[in-house]
Amino acid sequence: MEKKVFERPKLLKKAVFHYCPGCGHSILHRLIAEIIEELDIAHKVVGVPPAGCAVLAYDYLDIDMGESPHGRCAAVATGIKRSLPDRVVFTYQGDGDIAAIGTAETIHAANRGENITTIFVNNGCYGMTGGQMAPTTLIGQNSSTTPGGRDYARDGAPIDLSEMLALTKGSVYIERTTVNSPANIRKTKRAITRAFKIQMAGLGFSLVEVLSPCPTNWKMNTVDSCKWIEETITKTYPLKVIKDTVGDKIQ
Amino acid sequence: MLMRGSHVIAESAIRAGCRFYAGYPITPQNELTEYMAGAMAKVSDATFIQAESEIAAINMVLGAAMTGARAMTSSSSPGLSLKQEGISFLAASELPAVIINTMRGGPGLGNIAPAQGDYFQATKGGGHGDYHSIVLAPASGQEQADLTVKAFECADRYRSPVIILIDGMMGQMMEPVILPEPIDPRSLPPKSYILNGASQRPSRFIKSLILDTRDMEEHNWKLQRKYESITRDLILHESYLTNDANLVVIAYGTAARIAKGAIKRVREMGLKVGLLRPISLYPFPKGAIVELSRIVKHFLVFEMSTGQMVEDVKLSLEGRSKVHFYGRPGGIISTPDEISKVISSLYYRQNLEEEQ
Known part of the structure; x- marks a missing residue:
């Protein structure tokens, strides 16, 4: 008797990802x-979804999605959630979106x-x-504007945006994970699941920061990108639960 | 009920079914936000948020509009500059929202006195891209009540941002007002586009990113067709003593009230002067002005700015009649006496007494 052990999630539309090979977005969308x-x-x-590579998330995820101006996801999500308090509302944002142009919206939503x-x-x-x-x-990392x-x-x-957000009274759960290995992907899935469950219990602001490979712009292959996360990025951005005031209330 | 204008707009908004308000403190419109804070707290399904910024406030409204809520924000000139990003996104995503601009002297930080320097910003789009907001300019307490209700109706009907353009004079002035009957927003027709979870229906998305240039072109034409239908259906204006006029003053909002006072004065002197008051600034009452130009050869545009609406008057007339302009920017409020002198001086200079 054959048993299916792996299949395409039903909520992933039958579209081909536009993401570059080795990009973390495809993994995260699937999760x-x-x-x-x-x-x-x-x-x-x-x-x-944000402005940035993941703006097209609605082309892949078969759920209701409302596009936000660059950086304003937390404000848009606030408007949605306050109008529909019993719905589950999430934002999906890149580092430029959340930690540069959208810093104010994010910190105040958390607060x-x-x-x-x-x-x-x-x-x-x-x-x-x-x-x-x-x-x-x-520091020392090459980019097109830091040759x-x-x-x-x-x-x-x-x-350290996640650490800054942890200082706000309104944030209850903040964890940093990565998707550079199967084990870390499973940990990321557990973290996002926990964040959703915390929201469904009405406990407050939750955030999962996911260190994600960008082989194209890092000018590395996929394997090296994953290794670079492990060996270099995690020194600046260590994988850990940054804040969890929920504890055993959510398993 | 005797009420100040900013409170009239706030109370009328709630009665029109507004259940989401986000705003940021800025003078001279804080009374509106403060009224909302108190009044929304008494409505069980309503949300009031003092946002961290003007940008956050308009984007909260964007989110609320995605869920189908009647949503509003309010600010004053510098705040409106900050909100333009969100207004462009509302227009592009075809989402309804009501935005109150209590205009003040500018540019820059300017001052907090009544002014009309944001006409271009409000009527010509204001943010990036090819779009317009519907723009309504009340000139009395009662009209602030009526147009607030109309603003929410038009926002929903056309899925478009609607701007109500007033100034500190309109906002502070107390007048007797009959408030609209409250409606229950749940009694409004359901909206086909809202995001509330894909239950018993396919999933939806609301977006303004359209990478394909042909699709983007068609989206722009679609918006344009909407503006054409708005222009057909929505023009509002008031004509005052224009039937026998040799000279017609064109002014809106506070400036129109001043002009009316001036016209009463010059009429006592026997000058045949009328007023055309645009109530909708976008769409602009072009037809009414063109119609008047068949008899009226001289128009005087009066604005509390260096001259913005005057361009739309000239574009409407396409040279059919002479267009004169008088304006005082920076928060100066001309008196009816001052304007009556401008009118009579123009009237005699152009020898309009002879034009019968």
Whole structure:
């Protein structure tokens, strides 16, 4: 008797991803589709994609989605969630979107304890526009606007947005994960699932920061990109639960 | 009921079914936000948020509009500059929202006195891209009540942002007003596009990114066709003593009230002067002006700016009649006496007494 052990998530539309080979977005889209299916919330979930590579998330995820101006996802999600408090509302944002142009919206949504979930995809660069320096670009890391590497004196340091958000009273769960290995992908899935469950219990602002490979703009192959996350990026952005005031209330 | 204008708009909005308001403090319109804070708290399904910025406020409205809520934000000139991103996205995504601009002296930080320098910004799009907002300009307390209701209706009907353009004079002035009957927003017809979870229906998305140039062109033409139908259906204006006029003043909002006072004065002197007051600024009452030009050869546009609406008057007339302009920018409020002197001076200079 054959048993199916792996299939395409039902909530992933039958479209070919436009993402570059080795990009983390495709993995994350799949995880989100799986999680929404497993939690059985497709009928009450609304997603807010950003400006950036993932703006086309609605081409892949078979759920209600409303596109936000660059950086304003948390404000748009606030408007949706406050109008429909019993729906599950999440934003999906890149590092430039959330940690540069959308810093204010994000910090204040967290501080208000907006009962939404944010998936923060950190690949250390502006991917869609061609790999410019992001607020999360590492010191010394090359980008199209930091030829020769990010220089602290000129460009400042990589921003610890998740840690900053953890300081707000309204945030209850913030974890940093990555999708550079099957084991880490499973951990990321657990983290996003937990974040959704926290929202469904009405407990407050939750965020999962996912370190994600961008082989195209890093000018590396996929294997090296995953290794670079493991060996280099996690030194600046360590994988950990940054804040969890929920504890055993959510398993 | 005797009420100040900003409170009239706030109360009328709630009565029109507004259930989401986000705003940021800015003078001279804080009374509106404060009224909303108090009044929305008494409505069980309503949300009031003091946003962290003007940009956040308009984007919260964008999100609320995606769920089908009647949503509103309000601000004053510099705040409207910040909101333009969201207004462009509302127009592009075809989402309804009501935006109040209590105009003040500008540019820059300017001052907080009544002015009309945001006409271009409001009527010509204001943000990036080919779009318009519907723009309504009340000139009394009662009209602020009536047009607030109309603004929500038009926003829903045309799935478009609607801007109500007033100034601190309109916002502060207290007049007796009959408030609209409250409606239950749940009694409004369902909206086919909203995001509330794909339950018993296919999933939806709302977006303004259209990468294919042909699709983007068609989306622009689609918006344009909508503006053409708005222009056919929605023009509002008031004509005052224009039947026998040799000279017609064109002014809106506070400036129109001042002009009316001036016209009463010059009429006592026997000057045949009327007023055409655009109530909808977009769509602009071009037809009414053209119609008047068959008899009236001189128009005087009066604005509390250096001259913005005057361009639309000239575009409407296409040289059919002479267009004169008088304006005081920077928050100066001309008196009816001042305007009556401008009118009479123009009237005699052009020898309009002889034009019978």
